[in-house]
Amino acid sequence: MTNLTLALDAMGGDYGPQVTVPAAVQALRLHPLLDLILVGDESQISPYLANLPAEFQSRLSVIHTTEVVRMDDKPVTALRKAKNSSMRLAIELVRDSKADACVSAGNTGALMAMAKVILKTLPGVDRPALVSCLPAVTGKPVYLLDLGANVQCDYDTLFQFAVMGTVLCEAVEKKSRPKVALLNVGIEEFKGNSDVQQAAQLLMHTPQINYTGFVEGDEIYTGKVDVIVCDGFVGNITLKTSEGIARLLVHQLKQGLTQGFMVRLLARMLAPRIQNVLSQMNPDHYNGASLLGLRGIVVKSHGNADEQAYVQAISLAYTEAKRRLPEMINDRLASILLDINS
Amino acid sequence: MTNLTLALDAMGGDYGPQVTVPAAVQALRLHPLLDLILVGDESQISPYLANLPAEFQSRLSVIHTTEVVRMDDKPVTALRKAKNSSMRLAIELVRDSKADACVSAGNTGALMAMAKVILKTLPGVDRPALVSCLPAVTGKPVYLLDLGANVQCDYDTLFQFAVMGTVLCEAVEKKSRPKVALLNVGIEEFKGNSDVQQAAQLLMHTPQINYTGFVEGDEIYTGKVDVIVCDGFVGNITLKTSEGIARLLVHQLKQGLTQGFMVRLLARMLAPRIQNVLSQMNPDHYNGASLLGLRGIVVKSHGNADEQAYVQAISLAYTEAKRRLPEMINDRLASILLDINS
Numbered sequence: 099m100t101n102l103t104l105a106l107d108a109m110g111g112d113y114g115p116q117v118t119v120p121a122a123v124q125a126l127r128l129h130p131l132l133d134l135i136l137v138g139d140e141s142q143i144s145p146y147l148a149n150l151p152a153e154f155q156s157r158l159s160v161i162h163t164t165e166v167v168r169m170d171d172k173p174v175t176a177l178r179k180a181k182n183s184s185m186r187l188a189i190e191l192v193r194d195s196k197a198d199a200c201v202s203a204g205n206t207g208a209l210m211a212m213a214k215v216i217l218k219t220l221p222g223v224d225r226p227a228l229v230s231c232l233p234a235v236t237g238k239p240v241y242l243l244d245l246g247a248n249v250q251c252d253y254d255t256l257f258q259f260a261v262m263g264t265v266l267c268e269a270v271e272k273k274s275r276p277k278v279a280l281l282n283v284g285i286e287e288f289k290g291n292s293d294v295q296q297a298a299q300l301l302m303h304t305p306q307i308n309y310t311g312f313v314e315g316d317e318i319y320t321g322k323v324d325v326i327v328c329d330g331f332v333g334n335i336t337l338k339t340s341e342g343i344a345r346l347l348v349h350q351l352k353q354g355l356t357q358g359f360m361v362r363l364l365a366r367m368l369a370p371r372i373q374n375v376l377s378q379m380n381p382d383h384y385n386g387a388s389l390l391g392l393r394g395i396v397v398k399s400h401g402n403a404d405e406q407a408y409v410q411a412i413s414l415a416y417t418e419a420k421r422r423l424p425e426m427i428n429d430r431l432a433s434i435l436l437d438i439n440s
Numbered sequence: 441m442t443n444l445t446l447a448l449d450a451m452g453g454d455y456g457p458q459v460t461v462p463a464a465v466q467a468l469r470l471h472p473l474l475d476l477i478l479v480g481d482e483s484q485i486s487p488y489l490a491n492l493p494a495e496f497q498s499r500l501s502v503i504h505t506t507e508v509v510r511m512d513d514k515p516v517t518a519l520r521k522a523k524n525s526s527m528r529l530a531i532e533l534v535r536d537s538k539a540d541a542c543v544s545a546g547n548t549g550a551l552m553a554m555a556k557v558i559l560k561t562l563p564g565v566d567r568p569a570l571v572s573c574l575p576a577v578t579g580k581p582v583y584l585l586d587l588g589a590n591v592q593c594d595y596d597t598l599f600q601f602a603v604m605g606t607v608l609c610e611a612v613e614k615k616s617r618p619k620v621a622l623l624n625v626g627i628e629e630f631k632g633n634s635d636v637q638q639a640a641q642l643l644m645h646t647p648q649i650n651y652t653g654f655v656e657g658d659e660i661y662t663g664k665v666d667v668i669v670c671d672g673f674v675g676n677i678t679l680k681t682s683e684g685i686a687r688l689l690v691h692q693l694k695q696g697l698t699q700g701f702m703v704r705l706l707a708r709m710l711a712p713r714i715q716n717v718l719s720q721m722n723p724d725h726y727n728g729a730s731l732l733g734l735r736g737i738v739v740k741s742h743g744n745a746d747e748q749a750y751v752q753a754i755s756l757a758y759t760e761a762k763r764r765l766p767e768m769i770n771d772r773l774a775s776i777l778l779d780i781n782s
């Protein structure tokens with residue numbers, strides 16, 4: 099088996115090379131068949147490579163560029179102007195088959211716009227979707243898409259999301275026939291808007307997808323289903339709301355556990371355990387959102403990911419490349435469309 | 441000051457008279473100027489009134505009916521068939537000025553449909569909205585609307601929701617110029633779909649509303665703003681997602697705190713405090729969703745509300761009636777529409 103090559107936008111994210119480069123080195127250690135190309139400002143990258151073990155040197159290269167997409171750049175600006183940005187060059191390496199996937203912690207809107215223009219969508223895919231894992235009571239991850247790539251989606255797009263989410267879950271979790279649901283305001287057939295209702299009709303008549311019906315917001319985290327589909331407006335707000343309420347709960351818990359001497363003492367003794375629970379809920383544990391439906395693999399890391407979280411994103415891109423995810427999605431879509439049209 | 445009269449759908453909710461009647465008695469004790477009409481099956485209600493103190497007897501009456509809207513009835517079925525249901529009769533008491541407000545823990549869809557048909561919307565209101573309070577880090581409640589009365593809303597409806605939410609927050613919290621925001625996938629002006637963008641434009645040019653811009657999902661619980669507006673599809677999923685993630689966190693915490701003898705012991709000693717924190721997050725503390733924009737006051741209680749939570753819903757309806765909320769909304773809307781058209 100030959101090595102797989104990933105291109106990393108070394109400058110992206112809140113911390114840039116300070117996080118991305120040490121994470122890259124960790125990833126090389128973790129995956130012996132991985133090669134990495136770091137794209138970014140060599141003068142900022144090289145200090146973190148000073149002590150690179152000799153056996154890693156042949157597996158890591160740097161492509162120098164000083165141009166960077168800023169976090170507050172509009173997608174259209176990034177697309178038109180940042181022709182030599184680290185983000186763009188990393189995506190182009192995928193397009194030119196010099197890398198099997200790329201990872202960036204940079205500006206999400208810019209990354210999605212660039213990836214769509216440079217890599218193009220697969221046949222039968224109208225819009226790429228952003229998908230990520232969420233924790234569930236069962237301990238198994240739940241895939242939610244779209245997370246904000248598309249603020250308005252018709253039923254056909256929702257249907258494509260269901261197919262792509264299914265293939266991703268099969269590929270990464272090695273789960274056969276993952277359960278798919280549409281996020282809705284009720285589980286009864288008549289609930290929701292016309293788009294979710296029509297998408298439900300389509301999915302019900304697609305035996306290749308294990309469609310189980312509607313789920314409500316409070317069922318996301320039960321692990322009742324493996325893949326949950328919604329438009330990007332709803333998905334983005336759902337994800338961020340979850341982060342907000344988790345933060346509120348932690349705040350209340352801290353407040354409640356610092357009043358009174360005995361309570362404070364007991365809480366301090368329990369702190370490592372509580373910390374452990376909370377860190378399991380930390381989105382960094384599930385870092386790495388995949389942009390699905392493109393002719394190439396693009397993984398988005400949280401902007402504020404730390405080294406460990408960024409390694410997660412690299413590993414996700416590595417797994418997707420190993421399984422040749424775009425080809426899998428392409429094949430499945432083609433086969434389903436053939437079924438529908440026959 | 442004369443007494444205010446509330447009509448209660450005594451049969452609504454998962455527990456019916458077992459919860460609603462004792463809660464009614466508690467509410468009479470809490471509000472000396474409150475009269476109550478219980479609508480429902482007298483044979484099921486009267487056992488809970490056996491020990492009613494004499495001083496309350498003149499303030500409580502029962503209107504007998506055996507018909508009930510079931511939790512799984514479709515709104516249209518409830519509307520056409522349940523002509524003598526406890527829910528419908530309670531709403532009709534408001535329409536006929538025999539009650540100043542009504543409360544039901546019954547089928548939400550049926551309640552909204554009946555309330556709209558029987559009470560009618562105020563001039564300038566296209567659709568009534570369902571609104572409720574959420575907890576925030578600041579300790580002050582945040583009003584979120586719509587929570588599911590309208591799965592599709594245009595910009596004009598979102599604008600009306602902002603006005604109605606403002607008036608409710610002023611009336612119940614006695615807060616002047618509450619901060620209003622639109623829920624969106626980003627805070628930048630160019631983010632979101634055309635409806636939130638157009639609603640933002642309208643609100644920006646309405647000095648009577650203290651519009652502060654867009655908020656993202658993770659800002660709902662920070663208490664940064666007082667009123668948050670979105671369509672019913674997003675609002676319903678936001679609310680239920682919050683319940684789901686809170687439940688997951690509690691589950692994880694319980695799991696994490698039951699492994700190991702010392703941890704278990706310490707956790708047991710801390711349990712009352714942790715319980716106290718979690719109960720503050722309990723949606724029952726914020727029980728009572730208001731249906732705004734009607735020519736009368738309708739408050740929806742959680743279906744599974746306990747006695748205490750149901751008292752909350754009665755108290756909310758009482759406050760709204762005392763402040764004459766529909767008249768306030770009507771006046772504000774008229775004044776704003778006059779401003780816009782002048």
